[in-house]
Amino acid sequence: MNSIATEDRAKERAEELRRLLHYHNRRYFVLDDPEISDAEYDRLMQELIELEKKFPGLATPDSPTNRVGSAPLDKFDTISHQVPMLSLDKGFDESDILAFDQRVRRVLKTDEPVYYTVEPKVDGVAVALVYQKGLLVSGATRGDGYTGELITSNIKTIGTVPLVLQQRDGDGIQTPEFLEVRGEVYMNIHDFRVLNQMRMGQGLPLFANPRNASAGSLRQLDSSITAQRPLKMFVYGAGRVDTLNVNSHARAIEILKMLGFPTNPHIDAKIPVEGVIDYFQRIDEMRSSLDYEIDGIVIKVDRYDYHELLGNTSRSPRWAVAVKFKAVQEQTQVNDIIVQVGRTGAITPVAVLEPVSIGGVTVSRATLHNEDELRKKDIRIKDRVLVQRAGDVIPEVVKVISSSRDGTQKVFEMPEQCPACGQRVVRFKDEAATRCINAACPAQLKGNILHFASKGALDIDGLGKKLVDQLVEKKQVKSIADIFRLDVKTLENLERMGRKSAENLVDAIHNSKKIPFSKFLYGLGIRHVGVHAAKLLARHFENIDALAAARKEDIERIEQIGPIMAEAVRAFFDTPENIKTIAEIKQQGLVTIPEKTEKEGSGGLDGISFVLTGTLASMTRKEAAEKIEAAGGNVTGSVSGNTGYVVAGTSPGGKMEQARKKGIPIIDENQFLQLLKDATNGREVP
Ligand code: IVH
Numbered sequence: 135m136n137s138i139a140t141e142d143r144a145k146e147r148a149e150e151l152r153r154l155l156h157y158h159n160r161r162y163f164v165l166d167d168p169e170i171s172d173a174e175y176d177r178l179m180q181e182l183i184e185l186e187k188k189f190p191g192l193a194t195p196d197s198p199t200n201r202v203g204s205a206p207l208d209k210f211d212t213i214s215h216q217v218p219m220l221s222l223d224k225g226f227d228e229s230d231i232l233a234f235d236q237r238v239r240r241v242l243k244t245d246e247p248v249y250y251t252v253e254p255k256v257d258g259v260a261v262a263l264v265y266q267k268g269l270l271v272s273g274a275t276r277g278d279g280y281t282g283e284l285i286t287s288n289i290k291t292i293g294t295v296p297l298v299l300q301q302r303d304g305d306g307i308q309t310p311e312f313l314e315v316r317g318e319v320y321m322n323i324h325d326f327r328v329l330n331q332m333r334m335g336q337g338l339p340l341f342a343n344p345r346n347a348s349a350g351s352l353r354q355l356d357s358s359i360t361a362q363r364p365l366k367m368f369v370y371g372a373g374r375v376d377t378l379n380v381n382s383h384a385r386a387i388e389i390l391k392m393l394g395f396p397t398n399p400h401i402d403a404k405i406p407v408e409g410v411i412d413y414f415q416r417i418d419e420m421r422s423s424l425d426y427e428i429d430g431i432v433i434k435v436d437r438y439d440y441h442e443l444l445g446n447t448s449r450s451p452r453w454a455v456a457v458k459f460k461a462v463q464e465q466t467q468v469n470d471i472i473v474q475v476g477r478t479g480a481i482t483p484v485a486v487l488e489p490v491s492i493g494g495v496t497v498s499r500a501t502l503h504n505e506d507e508l509r510k511k512d513i514r515i516k517d518r519v520l521v522q523r524a525g526d527v528i529p530e531v532v533k534v535i536s537s538s539r540d541g542t543q544k545v546f547e548m549p550e551q552c553p554a555c556g557q558r559v560v561r562f563k564d565e566a567a568t569r570c571i572n573a574a575c576p577a578q579l580k581g582n583i584l585h586f587a588s589k590g591a592l593d594i595d596g597l598g599k600k601l602v603d604q605l606v607e608k609k610q611v612k613s614i615a616d617i618f619r620l621d622v623k624t625l626e627n628l629e630r631m632g633r634k635s636a637e638n639l640v641d642a643i644h645n646s647k648k649i650p651f652s653k654f655l656y657g658l659g660i661r662h663v664g665v666h667a668a669k670l671l672a673r674h675f676e677n678i679d680a681l682a683a684a685r686k687e688d689i690e691r692i693e694q695i696g697p698i699m700a701e702a703v704r705a706f707f708d709t710p711e712n713i714k715t716i717a718e719i720k721q722q723g724l725v726t727i728p729e730k731t732e733k734e735g736s737g738g739l740d741g742i743s744f745v746l747t748g749t750l751a752s753m754t755r756k757e758a759a760e761k762i763e764a765a766g767g768n769v770t771g772s773v774s775g776n777t778g779y780v781v782a783g784t785s786p787g788g789k790m791e792q793a794r795k796k797g798i799p800i801i802d803e804n805q806f807l808q809l810l811k812d813a814t815n816g817r818e819v820p
Pocket of ligand 1: 220222254256317371432456
């Protein structure tokens with residue numbers, strides 16, 4: 135083939151790739167609703183980068199290879215980044231790490247080893263936070279790299295983000311006049327699951343993964359919604375590094391940590407390229423044990439003078455590279471759709487998949503949640519689908535690859551009978567779930583017992599699925615209260631049980647009889663009441679009797695508890711069998727420990743402990759204490775590990791020295807007033 139024809143073909147393909155990448159950029163960055171996996175996106179981008187490299191005449195100024203994101207949504211004010219927020223070049227395996235090292239040494243013209251600082255690449259949302267005189271003044275998303283969305287009040291709701299920087303004069307580290315830090319806002323996998331559980335209960339659409347949940351939460355116009363989302367942040371660098379007055383990235387991270395920023399605990403500093411390869415393998419192996427999602431590692435040349443020599447391309451710095459792990463989303467085929475009966479009687483459709491390796495784990499089933507989700511995503515038997523696995527989250531089908539339909543696909547209908555007990559199933563008008571409402575359905579009882587014994591509830595070690603199946607089938611357990619009646623004799627005669635394990639289990643059951651109220655409450659398996667909601671309820675009601683006696687309105691008044699949950703709680707206690715079961719459980723000796731209560735109507739200083747020292751100009755110490763308490767905080771007389779801030783007025787006493795030694799942030803009167811203002815969203819505090 136002659137070279138003109140080849141170039142023509144390349145041009146066509148480049149145009150197609152650009153169109154696709156623009157489209158997927160928008161889905162990912164603006165709509166928080168990606169259609170293809172990160173791995174597929176990377177493949178498209180890599181193909182375009184290579185085409186443009188091979189035929190430089192093809193590159194266009196608006197090519198996605200020059201951009202790092204997508205234009206911001208217009209619902210927020212925008213802010214231009216003083217230093218563009220670039221993207222990272224990507225590699226995919228060990229050979230790319232070696233190639234990066236060679237490139238770096240070639241540009242630096244050195245045969246000496248170059249040292250790198252390496253970090254997990256957390257899969258969240260990039261943000262930039264600006265601090266002036268130690269106070270947080272703005273927070274923004276990356277946007278298109280040059281202009282981001284201003285989301286300051288949302289950023290301020292993130293507990294791990296310092297509103298005021300720690301003063302470190304004692305260590306010779308000065309709080310910079312101006313500091314812009316960059317990092318990743320993310321959500322723990324566990325918190326993400328609880329959030330989705332709550333959303334499912336409230337009939338709200340579910341987030342596809344923790345990253346989408348973080349992005350969606352940060353993009354709320356009402357920051358009180360963001361405040362309810364369990365967001366966290368890791369800081370990984372500064373926008374203008376000169377403001378930190380250091381000459382290496384590792385040192386910058388150390389200083390950021392001392393100033394009070396959350397930094398990732400798995401950063402390795404100043405290691406040669408061989409060490410980087412070990413690190414890549416090590417982090418990949420520990421990936422599934424982390425409680426947050428990472429999609430690779432980031433390798434950064436440690437010395438800042440080298441950063442200057444290496445410089446940037448329009449898209450990314452030449453001193454850093456991201457090396458990605460194998461994808462956590464992959465395509466496969468739906469071989470069949472079956473249903474499972476859960477502990478609430480909910481009948482969940484499940485996709486039986488052509489086994490596919492996702493991030494090193496073989497996945498052969500994925501939840502389809504419920505009939506509506508199934509219809510919305512229009513998943514049919516024999517469809518090709520995109521499946522994802524996030525940490526220990528149950529794999530799920532993200533979407534159908536509709537272009538792969540060939541007419542052989544079959545629509546799935548929900549069954550009319552419960553597969554566990556054969557009774558007719560129902561679907562209530564206002565509910566997404568199809569249910570088996572037979573209270574005696576063995577599938578539900580088994581599920582209830584497993585839930586009651588699970589980690590978040592009574593945490594009875596040894597009461598697993600196989601055992602529960604036998605206990606229910608042999609009718610030795612007919613309700614959760616019966617668990618407490620089990621004795622060694624009954625248990626040791628069951629399959630796979632010996633005397634010792636029977637004794638251990640009886641001990642474990644006995645030891646579970648004194649537990650925090652919230653765990654018991656969670657264990658009862660009341661609809662919509664997950665771990666988080668159980669804690670909220672337990673903080674307001676001292677014990678099960680108080681909750682059982684509460685009116686729906688009393689329950690609904692609790693912050694974050696909506697009418698649907700309040701209704702479900704009421705319905706649970708209005709069911710005579712449940713009251714009977716609870717009475718039996720109590721009779722068997724179960725006692726609950728009341729949860730710590732929280733003041734109602736508190737503000738943004740919830741649970742933060744203050745120590746006041748010295749004289750304040752604008753108010754007395756007593757007035758300051760009242761304002762702190764009104765915003766949900768508390769004031770103590772001495773500095774301890776639990777102290778959040780020390781407020782230092784003029785002529786402060788020894789408390790300031792104690793705080794400095796313990797590394798507790800010390801704030802002056804202006805910073806204190808600012809904090810109060812932020813905590814109350816500008817509301818006047820009495
Ligand atoms: S450094 C100019 N370090 O990865 C380089 N980025 O394409 C700035 N990310 O969304 C990025 N963990 O927010 C860096 N330890 C880390 C990171 C990290 C996650 C994200 C970053 C951006 C993407 C870069």
